[in-house]
Amino acid sequence: MKIKTAVSLMTVMSALSFGAFAANSISQEQASGLQPFGTVSVTGKAGAPSDIHQALNQAAEAKGATSYHITEARDNDTWHATAELYK
Numbered sequence: 001m002k003i004k005t006a007v008s009l010m011t012v013m014s015a016l017s018f019g020a021f022a023a024n025s026i027s028q029e030q031a032s033g034l035q036p037f038g039t040v041s042v043t044g045k046a047g048a049p050s051d052i053h054q055a056l057n058q059a060a061e062a063k064g065a066t067s068y069h070i071t072e073a074r075d076n077d078t079w080h081a082t083a084e085l086y087k
Helices: 003-023 048-062
Strands: 036-045 068-073 078-086
Touching: 036 048, 048 068, 048 078
Parallel strands: none
Antiparallel strands: 036 078, 068 078
16 A cells, blocks of 8 residues: 555656646736746647647757747648747
8 A cells, every 4th residue: 555655646746846847838818927038939840739839848948948928830831839938
């Protein structure tokens, strides 16, 4: 029984710690009270919307952002997205 509890606790703790380091996509309303400190743009070949969010997330984290708001997104044969960054 103690092993199951320990494994469950470690799973929850790892999920929480991962979330603490990930940049979050926020809405325009959430961004309205924050001060932007830059932008980031990403481009890729034919992918799913989750690919765009993952690329933005990685680019935002690389610049030290805790959150980002997508200001532009296009998807034809290639996709492109731009986001404002927030700390």
